[in-house]
Structures are given as C-alpha cells and as structure tokens.
Amino acid sequence: MSAIDPEALQQQRSYLLRYAMLQLRDPHLAEDVVQETLVAAIENRSGFAAQSQPRTWLVGILKHKIMDVLRKRAREPQLSVAEGEDENELVDALFRQNGRWASPPQNWNEPEQAMENAHFWEVFEQCNRRMPLNSARAFMMREFMEMSTDEICHELSISTTNCWVILHRARLVLRECLDLNWFGNAR
Amino acid sequence: MLDCKHNTELLSQSYDRPLTLREKMAMRMHLLMCRGCRNFEKQLAFIRKAARELPRKL
Incomplete structure (x- = not known):
C-alpha cells in the first residue's frame, strides 16, 4: 500500500x-x-x-x-420563522405595490471581467454569507454543489414550490448584494 | 399582463424547472418591454455562472 x-x-x-x-x-x-x-x-x-x-x-x-x-x-425543528420574515420584507422592498421594480436593475459593466478579479470573489463570498441561512443553504446546494431541485427539496424536506421560492429569493438577494457592493461602484 | 415581480419569479424558475409554453410567451412579452427585467435576466445568467465557478476560486 x-x-x-x-x-x-x-x-x-x-x-x-x-x-x-x-x-x-x-x-x-x-x-x-x-x-x-x-x-x-x-x-x-x-x-x-x-x-x-x-x-x-x-x-x-x-x-x-x-x-x-x-x-x-x-x-430538527425549524427556528427560522423570523429569518423567513426578514427575507420577505427585503424582497417586498424591491418591488412596488403594483409589482414593478422599485429601482429597476441597471446594466452590469463587463461582468466577465469581474470573474478574473480576486477581489470580486471576496465580495461574492461575503454576499453569500450575508444571505439568510435557509436561502444560502438551498442556493449553494443548487448552484455550488449542482444538485437538482428535486434532490434539494427531498434533502431539506420542503415542497417543490417552496424550494423554487427560496431559490428565487436567494438569487434576488445575491443580485442586490453584488449590485450594491461591486457593480454599482462602477456607476 | 405579467408584472416585474412575477416575471422575475419565472426567470428564476427557468433555472430550476422547464417553463410551460404559456409562461415562456408571457415572459418574452414582458422582457420586450422592460429594460430592468432584461438586465435582471442577464444578471441571473451571470450569477449561475459565477456560483458554479466558485469552487475553482476558493
């Protein structure tokens, strides 16, 4: 051996x-x-x-x-009700009552170039850490570990619809964080 | 007519499940008229790409 x-x-x-x-x-x-x-x-x-x-x-x-x-x-029993509410509030704040963007996303300048920048990846990791725990967990399973939505729902014992909602919120929150902390700086 | 909030839901779900033809049509119609959502669409694609690149950047 x-x-x-x-x-x-x-x-x-x-x-x-x-x-x-x-x-x-x-x-x-x-x-x-x-x-x-x-x-x-x-x-x-x-x-x-x-x-x-x-x-x-x-x-x-x-x-x-x-x-x-x-x-x-x-x-284990979930203790994350308050966390979920915070997230709802955050997402609701992105849209007006009529369902339109409160502040429509602006163009990101040369995102491909950001991927060559070590500092960008620090910001990306920080944004992931700032995501509410449930969102971060599902999002990383989906995108980082490349699991299917079905697998994730099964592992987290949640419904498929709930899974889509959580993943969507995760992407909204991450987009907002990247916009604020990276791409927005160039504007 | 689809609003931005629901349109972003469909855009996001298109990464997690196949959309129905009706959903795709509604989404495309909305995108034709909404620059904010067109930017969001591109940014979602970038976010997926970046997240899948992350293991190589750690």
Missing part, C-alpha cells in the same frame, strides 16, 4: 474548510466534516493515492459529509 503524504493532505485542508464553510456557515461543523473527510481519505489511502485529482476526490467525500449534516438539520 502506498504511503499518503501528510503535507499533500494538509494542502487540501484549507480548501475543504472554505468549501464546507460556504455550505454550513458554522466553523465548528465545518471543522468536523473536514476532519471526517480527511480521516476517510487516510483510511482509504490507496484510493487517495490512485487519484489524479485528489481535490475532486476529497470534495466528493466532503459533499456526502455535508449532506449528512444538512439532513440531520432538516429533521
């Missing part, structure tokens, strides 16, 4: 931690799932050594560990 390089594993650790934080937003939980992932990797060292892309392989394990945590949470 080939030896596993502890340094190589350590290098992946900080990446995995940031990945887990984006989804769980709890440093202790993130630390736990990353630890479990690394233990699983060490226990299956021949599998690890055979990987041409160890990071992809590790993220595969990590996703399962994250899902376990989210599944457990979905079964």
Whole structure:
C-alpha cells in the first residue's frame, strides 16, 4: 500500500474548510466534516493515492459529509420563522405595490471581467454569507454543489414550490448584494 | 399582463424547472418591454455562472 503524504493532505485542508464553510456557515461543523473527510481519505489511502485529482476526490467525500449534516438539520425543528420574515420584507422592498421594480436593475459593466478579479470573489463570498441561512443553504446546494431541485427539496424536506421560492429569493438577494457592493461602484 | 415581480419569479424558475409554453410567451412579452427585467435576466445568467465557478476560486 502506498504511503499518503501528510503535507499533500494538509494542502487540501484549507480548501475543504472554505468549501464546507460556504455550505454550513458554522466553523465548528465545518471543522468536523473536514476532519471526517480527511480521516476517510487516510483510511482509504490507496484510493487517495490512485487519484489524479485528489481535490475532486476529497470534495466528493466532503459533499456526502455535508449532506449528512444538512439532513440531520432538516429533521430538527425549524427556528427560522423570523429569518423567513426578514427575507420577505427585503424582497417586498424591491418591488412596488403594483409589482414593478422599485429601482429597476441597471446594466452590469463587463461582468466577465469581474470573474478574473480576486477581489470580486471576496465580495461574492461575503454576499453569500450575508444571505439568510435557509436561502444560502438551498442556493449553494443548487448552484455550488449542482444538485437538482428535486434532490434539494427531498434533502431539506420542503415542497417543490417552496424550494423554487427560496431559490428565487436567494438569487434576488445575491443580485442586490453584488449590485450594491461591486457593480454599482462602477456607476 | 405579467408584472416585474412575477416575471422575475419565472426567470428564476427557468433555472430550476422547464417553463410551460404559456409562461415562456408571457415572459418574452414582458422582457420586450422592460429594460430592468432584461438586465435582471442577464444578471441571473451571470450569477449561475459565477456560483458554479466558485469552487475553482476558493
């Protein structure tokens, strides 16, 4: 059996931690799932050594560990009523009574260029962290972990309609945050 | 006639489920007349692209 390089594993650790934080937003939980992932990797060292892309392989394990945590949470009683209300208010504030934009979205200048800018990604991560927890969780499952809407509804034990509503709000809130903190600055 | 609030819901849902023909038509009609929603449409596409790029940027 080939030896596993502890340094190589350590290098992946900080990446995995940031990945887990984006989804769980709890440093202790993130630390736990990353630890479990690394233990699983060490226990299956021949599998690890055979990987041409160890990071992809590790993220595969990590996703399962994250899902376990989210599944457990979905079964716990929800304490997020107030959170949901805040979000409603925020979204309602974006539109007038007649359903038109309170302030119509302006053109974003060269968004593709933003993706080349390291500072943009900091803002993007910050905006994700500012999203209400329920929205952030569903949004990251959908876009970051690329799960299907059906899978997300199932994992979070919510109806499909509710899932669409949550995802939509997440996108509205994220758009608003990016507009305020990045693209709006150029205007 | 679809308003902006409902139109953004359809735009967003088009990323999560197939829209019906009627919904697509209503959305297109609205977009023809509404610059704010056209900008929103482009920004949604960007947000999806960026979020899926994020794992490579961490």
